[in-house]
Amino acid sequence: MEKHILLRHRDVENIHQLDVYLEHGGYEALKKCVTEYTPAEVIDIIKAANIRGRGGAGFPAGIKWSFIPKQAPVKYVVINADESETGTFKDRELLTFNPHQVIEGALIAAYAIGAETVYCYYRGEFMDIGYNCEQAVLDLRERGMLGDNIFGSEFSCEFHNHYGAGAYICGEETALLQSLEGNLGQPWSKPPFPAVEGLYSKPTVVNNVETLANVPPVIMNGAEWYTDMGTEKSPGVKVVCLSGHVKKPGNYEVIMGMSYRDLIYGEDYGGGMLGDRAFKAMLPSGGSGPVVTAEALDAPIAFEGLDAHGSLMGSASVIIMDETTDMVWAAMKMIEFFKHESCGKCTPCREGTFWMNKLLHRIYEGHGTAEDIKVLEDVAKQIKGKCLCALGEFAISPVLSTIAHFLDEYKAKVQVPA
Amino acid sequence: MSDQVTLSIDGVEVTVPKGTLVVDAAKRIGNDIPVFCYHPKMDPVGMCRMCLVRIGIPMFERGTGEPVLDEDGKQKYMFRGLQTGCTVQVSEGMVVESNTEVVEKARGDVIEFLLTSHPLDCPICDKGGECPLQNLTMRHGEGTSRFDFSDKLKGDKHVPLGDLIFLDRERCIQCARCTRFQAEVVDDPVIAFHNRGRRLEITTLSDPGFDSYWSGNTTDICPVGALTTSDFRFGARPWELKPSASICPHCPVGCNLTFSTRREAKAGGKQVIKRVMPRQNEAVNEIWICDKGRFAYHFVEDGERLQTPLIRKNGELVEASWDEALALVAEKLKAHKATAAGIAGDRLSNEDLYQFQALFREQLGNGNIDLAQRRLAGGDVVAQVGIAKGSNLLDLGAGDAILVVASDLHEEAPVWWLRVKQAAERGVTLVVVNPRETRLDAYAAHTLLYHPRKPLETVKQLVDTAKVELDGELDGLQAAAQALAEANNLVAFYGYEGLSYEETDSLARLLGNLLLMKKGDAVRAGQKNNGLVPVWPRNNTQGAWDVGLHPAYGPGYKKLAKAGLAAEGIYAGVAGGTVKALYVAGSDPIGDGLLAGRGNLEFLVVQELFLTATAQAADVVLPAQSWAEREGTYTSGERRVQRFYPSIAAVGQSRADWQILAQVTEQLGGEKVPFAASILFTQLAKKVAPYKGMDYRGLAKVEKQWPDVGGDDLYYGGNAYNNGSGLGVQWAAEAESKSLEAYKVSDVEANKGKGIQLVSAPALYRTGSLVDRSSVLAPRMAQPEISFHANDAQLLAVEDGDRISLRVNGQVLTATAHVNGQAQAGVAFLRGTAYQPTAVPQRIEKVSEKEA
Amino acid sequence: MYGARTLIAEKYAEEIKTILGRYPNSKSAILPLMHLAQNEYGFMSKEAMQEVADILGLDPTHVLSIAGFYTLFYEEPVGKYVLEICTDLACALRGGDEFLHMACDKLGVEPEGTTEDGMFSVKHVMCLGACDKAPMLQCNLKFEENLDEEKFDALIARLREEAASGKRAPTVVEKITSYAKDGE
DSSP states (O other): OOOOSSOGGGTSTTTTSHHHHHHTTTTHHHHHHHHHOOHHHHHHHHHHHTOBOTTTTOOBHHHHHHTSOTTOSOOEEEEEEOOOSTTOOHHHHHHHHOHHHHHHHHHHHHHHHTOSEEEEEEOGGGGGGOHHHHHHHHHHHHTTSSBSSGGGSSOOBEEEEEEOOSOGGGGSHHHHHHHHTTSOOOOOOSSSOTTTSOGGGSOEEEEEHHHHHTHHHHHHHOHHHHHTSBOSSSBSEEEEEEEESBSSOEEEEEETTOBHHHHHHOTTTTOSBGGGOOEEEEEEEEETSOOEEGGGTTSBSSTTTTGGGTOOOTTOEEEEEETTOOHHHHHHHHHHHHHHHOOSOSHHHHHHHHHHHHHHHHHHTTOOOHHHHHHHHHHHHHHTTOOSSHHHHHHTHHHHHHHHHHHHHHHHHSSSOO | OOSEEEEEETTEEEEEETTOBHHHHHHHTTOOOOOSSOOTTSOOOOOSOTTEEEEEEEOBOTTTOOBOBOTTSOBOEEEEEEEETTTOBOOTTOEEEOSSHHHHHHHHHHHHHHHHHSOOOGGGOTTTTSOHHHHHHHHHOOSSOOSOGGGOOOOOSOEESSSSEEEOTTTOOOOOHHHHIIIIISSOOOOEEESOGGGOEEEOOSTTSSOOTTHHHHHHHOSSTTEEETTTTTSOOGGGOEEEEEEOOSSTTOOEEEEEEEEEGGGTTEEEEEEEEEBOBTTTTBTOOOHHHHHGGGGGGOTTSOOSOEEEETTEEEEOOHHHHHHHHHHHHHHTGGGEEEEEOTTSOHHHHHHHHHIIIIIIOOOOEEESOOOOOOHHHHHHHBSOTTOOGGGOOTTOEEEEESOOHHHHOHHHHHHHHHHHHTTOEEEEEESSOOTTGGGOSEEEEOOTTSHHHHHHHHHHHHTSOOOSSOOHHHHHHHHHHHOSSEEEEEOOTTOOHHHHHHHHHHHHHHHHSEETTEESTTSTTOEEEEOOSSTTHHHHHHHTOSSSEETTTEEOSSOOOOHHHHHHHHHHTSOOEEEEESOOTTTTTSSOSOTTOSEEEEEESSOOHHHHTOSEEEEBOOGGGSOEEEEOTTOEEEEEOOOSOOSTTOBOHHHHHHHHHHHTTOSOOOSSHHHHHHHHHHHSGGGTTOOHHHHTOOOOOSSOOSSSOHHHHOSOBOOOSOOOEEOOOGGGTSOOOOOOOOOOOOOOSSSBEEEEOOOSSOOOTTGGGOTTTGGGSOOOEEEEOHHHHHHTTOOTTOEEEEEETTEEEEEEEEOSSOSOTTEEEEESOSOOOOSSOBOEEEEOTTTO | OOOOOOOHHHHTHHHHHHHHTTOSSGGGGHHHHHHHHHHHHSSOOHHHHHHHHHHHTOOHHHHHHHHHHSTTOOSSOOOSEEEEEEOSHHHHTTTHHHHHHHHHHHHTOOTTOBOTTSOEEEEEESOOSOGGGOSOEEETTEEEOSOOHHHHHHHHHHHHHHHHHSOOOOOHHHHHHHTTTTOO
16 A cells, blocks of 8 residues: 655655556556647646645746746756755655656656756756666666657657756756756846746746656646645645654655644654754754744644744755754854855845854854844845845845744853843 | 836836836936946846845736726835846836835945955055945945954955956955956856855956956956956056047047046156046947057057157268258158159048148149058948948847958957947847858858958859849858848948958959849948948058048049059059159058168158158158047048047157148148148048038037946946047948949959968957057967968978978968868968968968078 | 876767757756766866866866856865765754764864875765765765764775775766766
8 A cells, every 4th residue: 555645665665667667657647648638738737736836935836837838949847856955855865766756747747838858957966866867767768758759649858867066056946047058056037937038048847856746646646636635725745854853854745734743743753852852943944944943833734834933834844953952053054054055146145144154153152242143133134135036035034033032042142241 | 019118216207118127217317226237238137236126016907907006096016025126127107116215225235245245445446436336335335334354255356367357356246247248248258257155256267367359348347446457457546537538549440449647757747648448439339449459559658759850861860850850851852743652551540641642642743642551442332332321230130131251350340340249149140251260150140151262252152142032942152142132231341351452342342232232122222220341451541541542532532533653653663763752651661561671762751650660761750649649530440530639748749640741731832731630620521522511529529328338327337438529420421322333343363373372360469560569468469370271281291280481472481380170272371470461372382490 | 086087078978979969058068077077087177177168169267167166076186085074954963063073083184174195085065965864974976874983984994995906886977977878
């Protein structure tokens, strides 16, 4: 009995092999699409299922696909496998162990928008997990399931794997496309949106790995099956990356709506806090989502689940911190990350992350003043709403949310109270 | 749908073309939204975030399209957060808020961020005083910074990116104007960002570094003092500098320049040129100049400039007074009236050249005058079908075509190369016809190659094919011909690479016929944005034709009943003794190998800046002023008459060429000397028909240009100067007012004979009596190179990279050989040598090193 | 990363052809080619940059620019084995920092340093996408997870042995590139 929709390799051994995948219904969805549905019908199903972007932004995939101009002669589908957010490791597992489901989803997307080429852009550090997907592509090509006239239809499509070389920013879709074109991985100011001018200035859909993995089961089971699961605004299942101070860190496929408390303490999930220490705080979306405290534990895992707590589910990279965690240190760690990963293109992010990092180090190392805390907060607010892409906007949340919840910890570190 | 959009910025309505960016729309109504990374000549990138504004879009009911109204019955707007005004295009009914507290706070915030990394070294910074960051800090920044000084990242302050440009890493604000200029504008991407985040810095790995024909422009558009030229850095403070307008004297483009000068103690309190900058002229050079134009001016202040007249006494040239020298010249010319001849250089001004021909024709009654060397013919054709008055290469776009024949614009006229390249990028169909690959080919829709043995065959075919309608599968030439025939507007550039002088005359006529073809009901020639552009070898060859510095034409293209001696005839006469007195102005025929020596001359007078080889052989040497010391006009290849102004005091006792010539004229009994160049020009304009009605005041007229560059808001377009001194006047070609017959083109025989045809390939930095004196340019002079086809190389036993000596036409040349596929069989391209090959195949002989 | 130092254009002619065939614009192949060049020469030397530039017809300045932007390219020589240890928040909560210092102490280097014998470089890096298996590292791009001191010692011993034997397993870059060998 298969328990998983996405992490199917946990139920079916060797599903990364084409034969095994085929034995278990693989590529039936693609076949159905190209032989039974028009591209518009495929888009309608995905729209009806309301598969929201699993990279974190939650934008509905079907709507994204529908933005692609139909007449354009050349279009692309690009899989965003630049999974680099602190605490995120779900796409890695999917691509390593269940690559065909992702490829199938991408090919369905290509059929739906009329693309003849799919690129899968991995972060460079994922080269070591690319073998199964590389082999999958070779196998598909050999079987005639990639290339011209797939399943005897008019649909022809190619699939290529591409590896980055170490840059978190390439997870931002326009930066990813720049990188794929051989340029610096710096985002561009939208518009133009990739749906209009994307890869090589052609209309392009960029979807997250997990988003695309949702597509084949939705095609096979229908939109209603999908929307029956989860919450009204966040249907379906979500792979949650659980890390930090829990007993059993790892990926968990959950139906949207489950509480964070169940995720952390449930026997089938996190199994409780490491060393049974007390829960202190949680980062629900890696470094990008504001930190929340125990108050938020009963909130549902859903795109809208943390609205009331001023945070967001995002990519569901849940980092758990226990009572021993120094929250100034945690903020500093996250800002180091953002400073390191700032591409430098826009002023507020480039200068602001650098400045916040300096301030946090000073405060953490005990040389700070109360004024530094004030400046730190000001700098974060000063970055807000001014950045070219979301990275800079994300970079302020560790600072503002830790100051909001743990100001005492900051105050305790500054030498002379002002 | 209308192509105009009306929006409101801070309550002020403005109507601008669709596609206009918010910052540009604001600029139209005098609202200076501050920018750093945005530049009106480049695509927006939205990096610096300085131009953040609040933008509202009117809301409409979905379905009905009715406006959504608020409680007061007023239009409701959808606002997002702050948006960059440089990346957002205007839309109908848009409202922009650029003067609110929120916007002002955002500007201050961005300034504060920029200053956390920027050093406060304005007092020692070259940009201080004309610095966008400094100005915008004064306007929007806080008085104090909360950034802890000890946190400041230190960077290298004197990084040579090449020999020409230095980088101060601390001052750089990562706006990418320079890298985008090099990559997008001039396609020479030799600088780029390295690292990322706060460590982002400009670097190069190119060989030899940041060494581009365009590098100086990056220092103009750099919004801080990060990039400086090795020529100007630490040279002066901007507020000490006095601008004066000039025209570049190095090629036929006629780029508008500004000299920045200041008085210096070491020059005895006189004005000294500190730098050369572009001056905006959107119809000529926009806001760009090449590095030759920027750095070659140093000859002006060279210590070897002639200071006084010299007269040969007892075999030696000795200092003399002007009175003595002028009297001697007049006396000798009078003595040899019928046997005198004149050779002038086409770098002289219209006034100089006009006065030169007047002296000969009116005082000596002889028309033996010519330019020292003519490489390109067809001035008479240009006068008829030249690019029409009011044309601007910027106006050409999709549906139009540009044809370039026998010219390597990148080396000969860089700004034309740039403007043609950018036109092609805007959608103009570019057709390039040359004897070898050039840097323009990359942007061409069609490139055709001709063999210099029969250079006109291809062009003739092209023009003939353009006359017939074609269907079906087309070959390259047919497709090119069709594109030319179908173009809405057609501009044709022509030069002389691989052509004899006679062949260039036929080329001009062939292209003239192409332009005289009908497009629809009318011929193209004479219509705006159509016509012929000669790529003259010098800045004022056009002017020389116009004012009658030609043995066969008087002023204004008046065909003379009896032609005087042309240069070849004069040189032969000097050798043979039929020419007894020779007047040389602004050229060095002996140094250039055109004239063997003074031959049987009885008198030789030379007016010059330097003691050239010809001057050394002279009886009288008259010191002339450089163009920086005087005023005058040049006429560009697009027939734009442009004025230049004096910017520094005369060197020594030197006088303007026209003035010297006028004084000689007076001594010979002619009219009294005009005391000002402007008066001489007015006289000239009466005699030179196409210049009718022109005067210095008219040439000095300006009008508002777009984009608005060089005003107080230095941050918008960079430090190029705006144009307050004249946009020049383009004169109308004959085809604009009358219909013309097709030209007869003489059948040009293909060159016959054996041997290899040597072709001179141009180089921007080629050695010459003036440019050699710029220490910045001297090391960049093209070195002697010769490229062969593999077959010819084999016959001569030459290998790629060999240093070889060759005997050609009696001369021995030493050059580095290339066998790199550039040359066709039977052709060898010679670059970087003074030797000018004739357009006839030569027997080339390899000689031993010893012999060389 | 072993220094066989053959021109990659010759050694990987077939693979490069396949890789170039994947893109409508050859510039897109810059990262795959730079990975290959670094694998071949041990680091992104100026010569390696020039070689990639030559293959793709780019100005070498562009290759330098790319090398500087992406963290996986090393512009200075590094050890035979580059150990990239994650000390980002999720790993740090499970001992990432302590593991880094332990590793540095064992090898006698500072973070970002290289052992005197040129065998190991240790770098601390941002999230590698293996937070549930912390402490972890990548050795020449190969994941080594759920580490502790004992496992680290074993890893180092294995690598030293491999180096001494002169034999080696294909690197991650070589393994991935081998899929391009079959052509497309």
